[in-house]
Amino acid sequence: MAKKKFVVACFDDEDVLFPAVKKVRTAGYKIQDVYTPFPVHGLDHALGMRETSLHTAGFIYGITGTTTAISCISWIFTKDWPLNIGGKPHFALPAWIPIMFELTVLFAAVGMVLTFCYLCQLAPFVKKHHFHLRATDDLFVMAIECTDKTNVDDLKSFLSNNGAVETDVQIAEEGWWFGRYDNDEIPFQKSQIVAA
Amino acid sequence: MHLKYESQLREPLVSGNKNYHQVTEDIVGPIEAKPTKLWYIGFYIAVALLMFGVYSVYREVTYGIGQWNLNKTIGWGWDITNFVWWVGIGHAGTLISAILLLFRQGWRTGVNRAAEAMTIFAVMCAGQFPIFHMGRVWMAFFVLPYPNSRGPLWVNFNSPLLWDVFAISTYFTVSLLFWYSGLIPDFATVRDRAKTKLRKRLYGTAAFGWTGSTKHWQRHESLSLVLAGLSTPLVLSVHTIVSFDFATSVIPGWHTTIFPPYFVAGAIFSGFAMVQSLMIIVRKVFNLQDYVTLGHIEAMNKVIVLTGSIVGIAYLTELFMGWYSQNKYEGYTFWYSRAYLFSPYGWSYWGMMACNVLSPQIFWSRKMRRNLFVTFFMSVIVNIGMWFERFVIIVTSLYRDYLPSSWSVYYSPSTYEIGFYLGTFGLFFTCFFLFAKYFPTIAIAEIKYVLKTTGDNYKEDMSKVEKMKVDEFVHEYAH
Numbered sequence: 001m002a003k004k005k006f007v008v009a010c011f012d013d014e015d016v017l018f019p020a021v022k023k024v025r026t027a028g029y030k031i032q033d034v035y036t037p038f039p040v041h042g043l044d045h046a047l048g049m050r051e052t053s054l055h056t057a058g059f060i061y062g063i064t065g066t067t068t069a070i071s072c073i074s075w076i077f078t079k080d081w082p083l084n085i086g087g088k089p090h091f092a093l094p095a096w097i098p099i100m101f102e103l104t105v106l107f108a109a110v111g112m113v114l115t116f117c118y119l120c121q122l123a124p125f126v127k128k129h130h131f132h133l134r135a136t137d138d139l140f141v142m143a144i145e146c147t148d149k150t151n152v153d154d155l156k157s158f159l160s161n162n163g164a165v166e167t168d169v170q171i172a173e174e175g176w177w178f179g180r181y182d183n184d185e186i187p188f189q190k191s192q193i194v195a196a
Numbered sequence: 197m198h199l200k201y202e203s204q205l206r207e208p209l210v211s212g213n214k215n216y217h218q219v220t221e222d223i224v225g226p227i228e229a230k231p232t233k234l235w236y237i238g239f240y241i242a243v244a245l246l247m248f249g250v251y252s253v254y255r256e257v258t259y260g261i262g263q264w265n266l267n268k269t270i271g272w273g274w275d276i277t278n279f280v281w282w283v284g285i286g287h288a289g290t291l292i293s294a295i296l297l298l299f300r301q302g303w304r305t306g307v308n309r310a311a312e313a314m315t316i317f318a319v320m321c322a323g324q325f326p327i328f329h330m331g332r333v334w335m336a337f338f339v340l341p342y343p344n345s346r347g348p349l350w351v352n353f354n355s356p357l358l359w360d361v362f363a364i365s366t367y368f369t370v371s372l373l374f375w376y377s378g379l380i381p382d383f384a385t386v387r388d389r390a391k392t393k394l395r396k397r398l399y400g401t402a403a404f405g406w407t408g409s410t411k412h413w414q415r416h417e418s419l420s421l422v423l424a425g426l427s428t429p430l431v432l433s434v435h436t437i438v439s440f441d442f443a444t445s446v447i448p449g450w451h452t453t454i455f456p457p458y459f460v461a462g463a464i465f466s467g468f469a470m471v472q473s474l475m476i477i478v479r480k481v482f483n484l485q486d487y488v489t490l491g492h493i494e495a496m497n498k499v500i501v502l503t504g505s506i507v508g509i510a511y512l513t514e515l516f517m518g519w520y521s522q523n524k525y526e527g528y529t530f531w532y533s534r535a536y537l538f539s540p541y542g543w544s545y546w547g548m549m550a551c552n553v554l555s556p557q558i559f560w561s562r563k564m565r566r567n568l569f570v571t572f573f574m575s576v577i578v579n580i581g582m583w584f585e586r587f588v589i590i591v592t593s594l595y596r597d598y599l600p601s602s603w604s605v606y607y608s609p610s611t612y613e614i615g616f617y618l619g620t621f622g623l624f625f626t627c628f629f630l631f632a633k634y635f636p637t638i639a640i641a642e643i644k645y646v647l648k649t650t651g652d653n654y655k656e657d658m659s660k661v662e663k664m665k666v667d668e669f670v671h672e673y674a675h
Contacts (some may be wrong), residue, residue, distance in 0.1 A: 037385070038644040039214060047410055054418045062426075073353045076341070081350055088354075095354040098437055104360040107424045109370040111355065113377055116419045120412040122380065126405035136385040136409050138216035165585040181400025182393040 005146040005171050006032060007032050007155050008131045009164035010139045013174075013185045016163035021046045023162055024144065029155065032143040035135035054119070059111040065107025069100040082130075127179030127186075129172040202302075204659060206653035211303055212486035216644050223638050224386055224484040228395075231633055240624035249619010252612040253328055261331045265611040269604040270594045274601070274613045275325045277586040282322035282620065283364065283438055284459075286583060287431055288467025289315025290371050293378075294427035297420070302650055303495045305642040306488045309382075310478060311471045312375040313635070317627040318470070319368045320618035324599070326360070328616070343500070363437040372432060374423045380406050382636040435463040442589065449529040449593030453518065458510035462582060465503035465552070468496050469578035476572045480630055487638050494565045500578065501559035507585075508553035509580035525598065533592040540606060541592045544584050551581025 011017040017034070021043070024031060031047060077083065077121040078090045085092075117123060142164075146152060156167045177186055214222070231239075256263045266273045289311040296304040327336050339361045341351045383403035390396045405413070428479050439459035441449035478489040516556065518530025534545040555577055560563045565571070596603045631637070648654045661669065 029242045033407075033409045033411070035408040036410065036413060037220075037408060038381075038641040039417050040410070043410050044414040049411055049414065052411075052415045052418045054415050055422050056420045058426075072341070076350045076398060081347060083352070084348075085352070085354055092354050098356075098359040098433065098440075099353060099362050101429070101433060102359075102366040106366040106372060108426055109373050109423055112419055112422060113373045116377070116415055120409075120415060122404035122406060122412075124401045124404060127400070128407050130388065130407060133388040135257045136381065136406070138222045141408075156571050176405060179385055180397050181390075182396040 003171055003173055004032075006131065006143045007150070007152060007159070008168050009142045009144070009156075010134070010166040011131055011142065011163060012139060012165050013163075014043075014140060017142070018042070018046060019114065020159070021142070021163065024142070024159070027158065029150075030145045030147075032145045035042050035131060035141040035143070037136050037138060037140075040140070041127055047187065054112060054116060057115050057139045061111030061115075062104045062108035064111070065103040065105070066100050066105065069103040070096065121176050125162040125178050125180070126176045127181065128176045129170075129174075130164075131172070132171060143170075143172075170181040198647060202649045202655065202658075204655065204662060206302075206650070207489070207491040208655050209306060209437030209491060209650040210438060210487060210643060211489055211652050213653040214647060214651055216529050216647065219647065220385055220389070220644050222484065222486065223636050223640050223643070224389055227386060227634060227636065228389070228391075232481075233631065235633060239626065239629040240621050242445045242629055244622070245618050246626050247619075248615050249617075252615030252619055253324075254626050255612045256328060256616065261329075263610060265607060265610045267604045267607060269597050269602060270591060270607045272329075272590050272594065273607055274587075274609045274617060275329045277583065277590050278617050278620065279322050279325035279329075280438055280586045280590075281360040281579075281583050282318045282325070282624075284435065284466045285470045286315045286318035286322060286367075286371075287435060287460075287463035288466065289313070289318075290367075290374070290427045290431045291464055292471070293374060294424040294431060298428060301495075302389055302646055305639055305646055306492045307380060307471060307475055307496070307638075308638050308642070309375075309378065309635075310475060310632075311467075312371060312378070313631045313637075314470060314474060314628065315371050315467075316375060317370070317624045317631075318467075319364065319371065320627070321624050323368070324616075324620060324623075337542055337579035350514035356437065356444050359437045363434045366370070367434045370423070370427055374420075374427060377419060377423070378639055378642075379635065380404050381408065381416070381540065382640045384408065385640050386636060406544060407531075410498075414668065428448065432460055435459045439573060447523040447593050448523070449534070449589065452511055452514060454510055454517075458507065461503045461506035461510070461587060462552075465500060465507055466579055466582035468499050469575040469582070470504070472496055472500070472571055472575035473579070474566055474628065476575075478637055479519050482632070482637065486637060487643060490566045493568065493571055494562070497559045497565040497571060497574075501556050504552055504556035504578070511549065511553060528596075529593055532595065534588060540595065541588070544588050545592065548581050548588050549575050555581075663671070 007022075011020060014036075017040070021031065021113075025048070034043060034047060036043065071098050073153065074091060077092070082090045121128075131142045131143050132139055142159075144155065144159075146155075146169075152169055159167050173186065179186065206372060210219075212218075252263075264273065264275065266275075276452050289308075292304050292311045293308040296308075327333060330336055331563055339351060339358065341353075349360075380403055384406035385401050387396065387399035387403045390399055436456040436459065439455035443452060443455035445451060475488050476493070515530050515535060518526045521527075525671060532539050533541060536542050555574060556571065557575065596605075661672075664672070
């Protein structure tokens, strides 16, 4: 895990945030991320993110479910144990449609949620750096990664001029670690300090 | 400039001039406060009911199904009635969160979280009935298709009862995932405001480390939309399959093609009634009248009068077919066992008619739709009516067989049969009390998302836009 230096700017209105994002990007700064209390439509495009492919994954999980259902049931009822149910055909496709449908939905939903959690690195006991606690309340928090050449003071005043209500500099871990929210310790950092 | 505009004719969905922070305060505030005395009283009553249910189930498991008054022809009685009743109630949540999301009904945001919770708890209650109805409940896992040492002897994939196993378990799983994925960002809001260690720890765990990153929101939106798309046919399929339990049999009164749409409409009907009963109390107790407005209540009452009338048409169609088919067994079931007031169970049919078809017609009046007392009263009436409906379908079709010699004696439930039903009420309300106290009962992020379109102060700001001439508007907003 790498520690990085970020300039953090907080905005209190999404209508101020959008032009600011545009200006920060044209000025050549690299926006690490913008943390918002609710999904702000169009912000992903403004940040130059590509569309998510999560729904494609969902489709693949869905057809996996359909295939699982039809292959299992047909194997069971035609090969493994062909039950005679009132002399009806062993391969009774119409009667299997409900289960095929249910498994399609089940596989797609479970698969998508797991994929979502994996991609966003969400799980119980996972902890991440939060640039501002009000990012889940009423602030739109923009974190800009600093390089060696970044003039922090210039950047801060640039952000304030563009409507940021609060700016500061934070040194933060990029990734996640196992941790509890009532405990500020970062396990692997402690060992680093000891080694130093 | 980002223009958010909704017609002034539409009522604001969030009243009280809120801003983002106030939304958080209003919804998270009750979670952070200490539980009130009233909450404890309600919670203990629920737990007591649950305990009685546990005891009733203990009797049933220890001494067998004979603890219930099921008899020779009435093999399904209160248990399956209650099962269908609870499953039906469990349909409103996913309907509100999925179908209304796809239909872009803004008012869903105020009630979807609680309705989804209600769905999950109702399905949990529903599941108990077929499981314990099996008698030897320790064999319940036999319903799952797994390679076993009995042949392997598989389950019957052509049977609607097995479809039900798949439908209900899928419905439960998908509803739970949908609900929880929506809860993650809101738990993060609670976590970041938490003052005590315990809260930080618990909500920190529950929030899965959510940060509110734009990329995560983008994926979250995609996930919600696809889950909504998947849940929409799922909601319809589940009660359709429940109706197949009856419709694919050859019992007069059950063997009808009208069942799937009729059951689905009935499920939505009872589900919305339950949402009304719960939300009218929740909005009052937690002071959420600004988020669940009279407009929300009215919208749900409109759904109730619509689905109630669909159900009414279905009842009449059944009666017509009972005569038109000229099948004497069908005619006997529909015109004697059900519609004749003085037949043994005629009271239940007319109770159903009064509660489900006649009384909801009151909601054609706008004044009644917006009257909280009437709404609450009617929501209870509707759920009583829907319980009668399932009782009518099951018992009046079963109590007289084709052969008069096997007609059963009058069926009325035993103490433990009623106890089991009361126990599921206990389970439901225990869960719901905990939910209402410790979970954000209203989807915070979703309210914030619609706030600037439909909050009353933002709508007022828009009235000057509405008065602009086209040229002025273009000058102001088109770049």
